[in-house]
Amino acid sequence: MRKSAGVSRIPIRLGRSQYGEDVGFDLAADAAHIAMQGKTRSGKSQATYNVLAQAAANAAVRVVGSDPTHVLLEPFKHRGVSEPYVVSGLNAQATVDMLGWVKRESDRRIDQMWPLRTDKFSEFGASFPLILVVLEEFPGILEGAADEDAALGRKPAERLAPRISAYVRQIAAQSAKAGIRLLLLSQRAEASIIGGNARSNFGVKMTLRVDEPESVRMLHPSASPEDCALVETFKPGTCLFEKPGEGRQIMRCDFVGEYGRYARAIESSDLRFLATLQQDQAQREFFAEEFGVVDPS
Numbered sequence: 001m002r003k004s005a006g007v008s009r010i011p012i013r014l015g016r017s018q019y020g021e022d023v024g025f026d027l028a029a030d031a032a033h034i035a036m037q038g039k040t041r042s043g044k045s046q047a048t049y050n051v052l053a054q055a056a057a058n059a060a061v062r063v064v065g066s067d068p069t070h071v072l073l074e075p076f077k078h079r080g081v082s083e084p085y086v087v088s089g090l091n092a093q094a095t096v097d098m099l100g101w102v103k104r105e106s107d108r109r110i111d112q113m114w115p116l117r118t119d120k121f122s123e124f125g126a127s128f129p130l131i132l133v134v135l136e137e138f139p140g141i142l143e144g145a146a147d148e149d150a151a152l153g154r155k156p157a158e159r160l161a162p163r164i165s166a167y168v169r170q171i172a173a174q175s176a177k178a179g180i181r182l183l184l185l186s187q188r189a190e191a192s193i194i195g196g197n198a199r200s201n202f203g204v205k206m207t208l209r210v211d212e213p214e215s216v217r218m219l220h221p222s223a224s225p226e227d228c229a230l231v232e233t234f235k236p237g238t239c240l241f242e243k244p245g246e247g248r249q250i251m252r253c254d255f256v257g258e259y260g261r262y263a264r265a266i267e268s269s270d271l272r273f274l275a276t277l278q279q280d281q282a283q284r285e286f287f288a289e290e291f292g293v294v295d296p297s
């Protein structure tokens with residue numbers, strides 16, 4: 001039988017537990033959206049650089065998203081693979097266009113589920129990638145869009161802020177089975193940015209230092225007052241971490257280094273090259289299986 005070129009595991013390493021064990025999650029197998037919160041200087045950027053550098057180096061992952069800070073996703077605009085759906089800088093219309101494309105792609109994939117007699121997509125490759133939708137400083141994206149709606153006096157039906165919220169809600173609720181993952185970043189999780197229903201679709205949760213117990217409980221509803229007090233004392237890079245099927249734990253995120261290092265890693269991750277290697281490997285495996293003479297390695 002012919003093997004597929006896809007992968008069903010996309011492990012992302014985050015750091016170490018307090019017992020020295022590796023901690024991370026699997027973008028493919030955990031099938032969960034990711035929420036990360038942390039106040040300024042809590043180590044949010046370091047943790048995000050780490051996740052995105054690993055995602056960028058995997059030909060089975062397509063990174064899209066919106067980044068009002070102009071920093072986090074900027075390197076994705078400068079690499080060999082042209083990606084129209086990376087919005088670097090505050091741009092409400094481009095964010096709506098990006099999310100609209102994600103939603104259409106999600107619908108297209110979901111329409112394919114019945115013909116393929118499957119209830120979810122769990123294998124990804126260069127020709128059918130997992131799509132990671134990064135929303136950096138999500139409250140800032142919404143605020144920027146709302147300011148623009150007000151400044152231009154847009155009528156309710158034309159407003160962009162509610163459309164961004166609606167797309168994110170819909171994608172959170174429906175798109176994990178279509179191989180789409182949200183990575184939503186904020187200084188603190190607030191009910192006004194992700195409502196209760198949508199929030200329950202975020203299975204991978206990272207809380208770096210935050211000062212309000214409500215923010216801790218927003219992402220980790222069963223956190224005790226002691227947990228919340230502990231989070232307020234976290235050093236940069238220390239994180240309360242939760243993923244599907246595992247309890248809460250405290251971990252240390254890996255330290256990636258300065259921004260330039262991250263930027264160069266993204267800029268130089270050549271997805272076409274990686275995809276070709278992956279295709280070549282799949283072909284070798286196919287020939288080796290069919291003809292039994294070719295060394296697949």
Ligand SMILES: Nc1ncnc2c1ncn2[C@@H]1O[C@H](COP(=O)(O)OP(=O)(O)OP(=O)(O)O)[C@@H](O)[C@H]1O
Pocket residue numbers: 038039040041042043044045046047236237238252253254255256
């Ligand atoms: N995992 C880590 N291990 C050790 N030190 C860390 C770690 N993460 C962050 N730090 C330290 O904390 C500083 C701030 O980290 P980082 O820039 O990631 O925070 P941030 O939450 O993104 O802050 P900002 O609000 O300024 O964007 C780093 O320069 C580094 O000195």
Ligand SMILES: [Mg+2]
Pocket residue numbers: 044045046
């Ligand atoms: Mg930062």
